[in-house]
Structures are given as C-alpha cells and as structure tokens.
Amino acid sequence: MSDNRLLVPVSDTETLRQTVEYAVQTAVGTEADTPATVRFVYLNPARANQRAEATRRTAEKLLDRVAVWAREDAGERELVVETIHLGADRYIFSPADVANALVTEARGQNRRRVVLDPEYDPGIGAMLVQPLEGKLAGVEGIGVETAPVERQTRRTPVFELTTLGEIGTLFGISFVFYQVLAGNVTWLAANPVEWADKIYWLDIVTGTISATVAAVALSQVTLSTAPTRRSVGRVLRGLVYLPYLLVEIVKTNILVAAVILNPQIPVEPRLTRVRPALWGGLPMAVLANSITLTPGTLSVRITGRSLLVHTLVPRAREGLVDGGLERAVRFVFYGRGAMRMPSLRERGEADPVPADHVRPVDEQSGDDGNGTDTAGSNDTDGGEGR
Amino acid sequence: MIETVRTGGIVLLVLAGLFFTLVSTTGVLRLPDVYSRAHTASQADTLGAGLTLAGVALALGWGTTTVKTVLLLVFVFATNPTAAHAISRAAHEEGIEPWTADDDRTDEELYEAARARVPDGGQSGGNTTTADEPGEQEETG
Structure with missing residues (x-):
C-alpha cells in the first residue's frame, strides 16, 4: 500500500498518544506522490445531543491536542494535519453506525486507510474495537490497521x-x-x-x-450511566405518564374498533413524517413505542430525529400532529416546563409523505436510523425501572 | 352482594377483552394492506389481552399470582409495539407502498410491485442496514 493519506478516529484514551505517533510515522514513512496527510475524526457520541455546547468544546480540545502531537511527531517532515468533528447532527448508536460514519467520511475524502486506536471508544456504551474492525474490514477499498501500542495493565479497575x-x-x-x-x-x-x-x-x-x-x-x-436524581424524577414522571398512555390507548382503540366494524367510515391510511423535539435514543424509543401502542398510529421508521408514522384514519392523524404524546414524553424526560410548546403542526414539524415515496434515496444511504429500538433499550438511563 | 359485583365485573372485563380481540381479528381480515393490519393486530394485545388479564386479576384476588398477572401485562405492553414496529419496518425496507384511499390495487399487488422494483427480483430484498454497506460497495467500487 503506497497510500499516505490516513483517516484516524480519535477518542480520549490512554493509548491515543501512541496511536497518533504510529499514524504520523506511517503517513510520512510511506512513499507516494500525494503529500502525507492524517485526518483525525472525532465522532459525536449519541448521548451528547442535549449537551451540544460542552461536547463541541471537548471535541475541539481533543482535536487541538491531537493536532499538536501530530505536528510534533512529524518534526521537519512534511505532513498535512486535518481535524474534523462529525456526527453532531445525527445519532450514532452502534458499532455499525460508527463504521457507516467512518466509511462515509473515508469515501468523501478519498481515504483508503484507516488507523484504529485499540482502545478507541466513541462513547456509545459497550464498544470494542473488534466489531468495528470487522465491520470496516468487510468494506471493499478501505484498509484497516490497528495501531500497535504498548498498553499498561488494564486501565479500568473492576469496580469504579x-x-x-x-x-x-x-x-x-x-x-x-x-x-x-x-x-x-x-x-x-x-x-x-x-x-x-x-x-x-x-x-x-x-x-x-x-x-x-x-x-x-x-x-x-x-445502564449506561449511574442513576442520578434526575433519573429518579424521570421514573416518577414515567409513573404519571402510564395512566395517561392507558387512557389514550383506550380512546384510540374505541376509535379504531368503530372504523373496523362500521363499513360507512372510510379507511384513509397515510404516511406522515414528524420531527418531535426529543433528543437521544431512549426518549425517541419511548415516543415511537407509545405511538405504536395506540392503534391508528404506527411508527414505521426512525431516521435521525424524524419519525415516519403510518396513520389509519384522519382522526388518528390529527391526534398525532396535535402532539399530545410528544408533550407527554417531553414531560417524562425534561420536566413539566418542557410541556409548554406549540403542537407539531404549528411548528411545521409534520409533513404528509406520498405513498410511493417508500424508499427515499437520501434515507437509505449513509446514516440510517439503524436499530433504534434496541439502541433505546441500551440507554436505559433510569427509564421505566424494569 | 360484593361477590355478585365481583363476578359481574369479571364477566364484563373478559367479554370486553373478547370483543376487542374479535375487532382485531376482523380488522386483520378487512383492512387493505400490511401497514393497516399491523395497527389492528396490536389491538388484540393491548385491550384484548389487557382487559382479559384485568378480569383474571380480579378473579384471583390479592396475591402473588395477581402481581404476576400485572407483570405479564407490563411485558405484553413492552413487547407488542416492538413487534408491530418490526413488521412495518420490514415492509418499509422491502419497499412496499402503503395503500391509500385512491389506490385500487390489492395487498398482493402492492407486494408484487415492491418485488418488481428491486433489481434482483427481491432475491436479497431483506437486507438489514448493516448488510447494506458491503452490498452498496459491490455496486460502486
């Protein structure tokens, strides 16, 4: 391989310094026509969406530090150091999402070599380099190598x-x-x-x-994080939410039963795309599951923040865009103050989707709402407590 | 007297549960396409099983078994939307169009249309998103 342009995902690990050194040495040590380039990528962790400002600062600090190290290692030799903070606008839940994001970036920048830090952890919970390496190795045209680093004895004690x-x-x-x-x-x-x-x-x-x-x-x-006082509040508000949800379920059940039993009422199914003001895997999973639990509305697909909902009758559609459930889920996760907001329709966050638009091209490529349900349950930040 | 009210309550709850199960079955047969049917299939779980289990809990009275009945209900409520979502998501991934009021195609025709649109005749249509990546690569690279 005579490619001296590398892509290096970085996160704050003990072996990061050695990985940077290895990547820089590899880049400047490879004979090629192009100038030696190392592009450091920081991926936004999924849970960071609510603390965007703090995450941005963390990312900047880490990338600055990495860039200084890289220039130090390059010394007199020529090296282009690039840094980028990715994923602030989407969810990254699983090793597959991480791999997708990295592959998209590598393709976009025409990079064919990825150097992995053996302790790389983009902050998505249980993350191992092994599955990520496997995912990337399956992609044609991209070579993956793990930086050989000398590790101290396992850094994490059994009980932190x-x-x-x-x-x-x-x-x-x-x-x-x-x-x-x-x-x-x-x-x-x-x-x-x-x-x-x-x-x-x-x-x-x-x-x-x-x-x-x-x-x-x-x-x-x-559990992805130790429960705090906030998660206790969430569980308690969740207990308030359950009866509300039950009442909604009974109401919509009767509505749909009438539609099914009475041939006079026409069935008018429609797809609607809504963008609820919720951030993170668990709130979205709770809302999507609640929507599906109430007959008449059915979550079909989640892509980032947008939720594709199939609705059976106009009444159910109105209920959806009035945003009662959205408000209730916001109440559970963000407190009572978060309930006061205009409905999805008033915010213009609900659009009808034509039926033949089932496979929008932009939705299938790159970042897909991959396995959102399961990712949600991994993120049980004190959810329902079961 | 109390006993009569209780028996009446049990009968009412079980009958209501049966009613919603019947509605749900009718819906699965009557509604036009896979998405609409997924709506009504979950009805049997929510109110059908819910009301019947409530009747069971009332019949058993206060005790460990009743608590277990309630737990059963909790798990049904947690798994039911997951299943309905999985079905509709799979249909969407296959590219099956939802039926609309001005569409005169049947369920089978919608399914066939989706199969016809897939280039390889739907042979590997059920690709999950993780498997999409190498598949996409084969075409472009």
Whole structure:
C-alpha cells in the first residue's frame, strides 16, 4: 500500500498518544506522490445531543491536542494535519453506525486507510474495537490497521465508583423483582406485623445471590450511566405518564374498533413524517413505542430525529400532529416546563409523505436510523425501572 | 352482594377483552394492506389481552399470582409495539407502498410491485442496514 493519506478516529484514551505517533510515522514513512496527510475524526457520541455546547468544546480540545502531537511527531517532515468533528447532527448508536460514519467520511475524502486506536471508544456504551474492525474490514477499498501500542495493565479497575452506582441500582431492581416473583412482597403487604415469621428466608438468600450475579454481570449492558436524581424524577414522571398512555390507548382503540366494524367510515391510511423535539435514543424509543401502542398510529421508521408514522384514519392523524404524546414524553424526560410548546403542526414539524415515496434515496444511504429500538433499550438511563 | 359485583365485573372485563380481540381479528381480515393490519393486530394485545388479564386479576384476588398477572401485562405492553414496529419496518425496507384511499390495487399487488422494483427480483430484498454497506460497495467500487 503506497497510500499516505490516513483517516484516524480519535477518542480520549490512554493509548491515543501512541496511536497518533504510529499514524504520523506511517503517513510520512510511506512513499507516494500525494503529500502525507492524517485526518483525525472525532465522532459525536449519541448521548451528547442535549449537551451540544460542552461536547463541541471537548471535541475541539481533543482535536487541538491531537493536532499538536501530530505536528510534533512529524518534526521537519512534511505532513498535512486535518481535524474534523462529525456526527453532531445525527445519532450514532452502534458499532455499525460508527463504521457507516467512518466509511462515509473515508469515501468523501478519498481515504483508503484507516488507523484504529485499540482502545478507541466513541462513547456509545459497550464498544470494542473488534466489531468495528470487522465491520470496516468487510468494506471493499478501505484498509484497516490497528495501531500497535504498548498498553499498561488494564486501565479500568473492576469496580469504579460510577459503576458501583450502576451495580447497586441494578441489584436493587433485580432483588425487588425476585422478591415480587417469589411472593415475599405480597406476604409483607398482607402481614406487616408478623413479617419475620412469614417471610421465606430462603428466597432472601437466593434472591441476594441471583441479584448480585445479574448486577455484576449486566450492569454495563443495562445502564449506561449511574442513576442520578434526575433519573429518579424521570421514573416518577414515567409513573404519571402510564395512566395517561392507558387512557389514550383506550380512546384510540374505541376509535379504531368503530372504523373496523362500521363499513360507512372510510379507511384513509397515510404516511406522515414528524420531527418531535426529543433528543437521544431512549426518549425517541419511548415516543415511537407509545405511538405504536395506540392503534391508528404506527411508527414505521426512525431516521435521525424524524419519525415516519403510518396513520389509519384522519382522526388518528390529527391526534398525532396535535402532539399530545410528544408533550407527554417531553414531560417524562425534561420536566413539566418542557410541556409548554406549540403542537407539531404549528411548528411545521409534520409533513404528509406520498405513498410511493417508500424508499427515499437520501434515507437509505449513509446514516440510517439503524436499530433504534434496541439502541433505546441500551440507554436505559433510569427509564421505566424494569 | 360484593361477590355478585365481583363476578359481574369479571364477566364484563373478559367479554370486553373478547370483543376487542374479535375487532382485531376482523380488522386483520378487512383492512387493505400490511401497514393497516399491523395497527389492528396490536389491538388484540393491548385491550384484548389487557382487559382479559384485568378480569383474571380480579378473579384471583390479592396475591402473588395477581402481581404476576400485572407483570405479564407490563411485558405484553413492552413487547407488542416492538413487534408491530418490526413488521412495518420490514415492509418499509422491502419497499412496499402503503395503500391509500385512491389506490385500487390489492395487498398482493402492492407486494408484487415492491418485488418488481428491486433489481434482483427481491432475491436479497431483506437486507438489514448493516448488510447494506458491503452490498452498496459491490455496486460502486
């Protein structure tokens, strides 16, 4: 390979310094007609959308530092250093999304070599270089290499302070769930006085063991951040949201039942694209699931912030663009103040989509709303608490 | 007296649940295309199963089994939209057009039209988005 133009995704890791050095040495050490170029890419983590300003500053600082290092390593030799902050305008959820973003960037800039930091972590939760490398290696015309770095002994201790919070929370949830299934909770409620005689101590012991195993093994998967006071508020507001959702479900069920049973009422299905004012995987997943739970509206596809909804009858369509559910989900995630806002229709964030427009070209290429449902459940930032 | 009210409540809830299950079945048969049918298929889960399980909970009275019934309902409510969304998303990915009021094609014809539009005759139509990337590459590179 005599290509001396490299693409290097960067994140704040201990091995970043060595990766930069390796990339620069590779670039300037390769004989080619083009000037040696290293393009450093910072990918916006999915959860950063609400803290855009802070993320931008983090990205700038990191990229500045990387650029200084690269010039230092190049010394007298000629090297073009480019830096770019990507993904502030879209969601990056999975290794596949990261790979897509990198491939798009590599193609756009005509780069054929990607150098990976072995500890690269774009902040999407459980991220390993291995799957990313596999995804990129499958793409024709792009070579991937992992920078050979000398690593210290594993940097992450088994228990960090933050993970202790996650493990504790998950332990609590699992333990209570176990006791509910075992029947101890109902015993306790029925016999609050003589509980010490009635309770099954065996269940307490086995429950503790099971919950510990579940919490230690799965805390990284289930919770992305340790719960804060904000997530407690979210869970409580979620409990307020549930009855509201139930009432909506009953109302729309009756509406749709009337449409189905009465041939006089015509069925007029239509696709509508809405752009709710929600940021992040979990709020979008909650809204999309609520829309699907209410008959008459059905989430078909999520691309970034825009949600493609199939509606059965005009009444259901009006309900959707009036934004009742959107407001309720905003209430759950952002508090009561966030509810006061114009409806989707008034904001112009709802457009009808013609039926033959099922496969818009711009939607299929590059950033796709890939696996949004599952990504949402990975991001259980204290969601429904189950 | 209380017992009569309770029995009546159970019967009412189960009947209402059955009613919505019936409506849902009718809808699956009557509605024009895959998207519309996905709407009504989820009705059987939400109110059909919901009301029936509420009747079960009432019949069992306060106890661990009732709590489990409620948990059952919670999981049905969590999984039902996921399934409906998966179906409609798969249909959308296949390029199936939703039926509209001024469209005189049947469900099967809409499906055939989508298959005809795929260049390879729908042989590898079910590509997921992750598999799209190498596939796209084969054409361009």
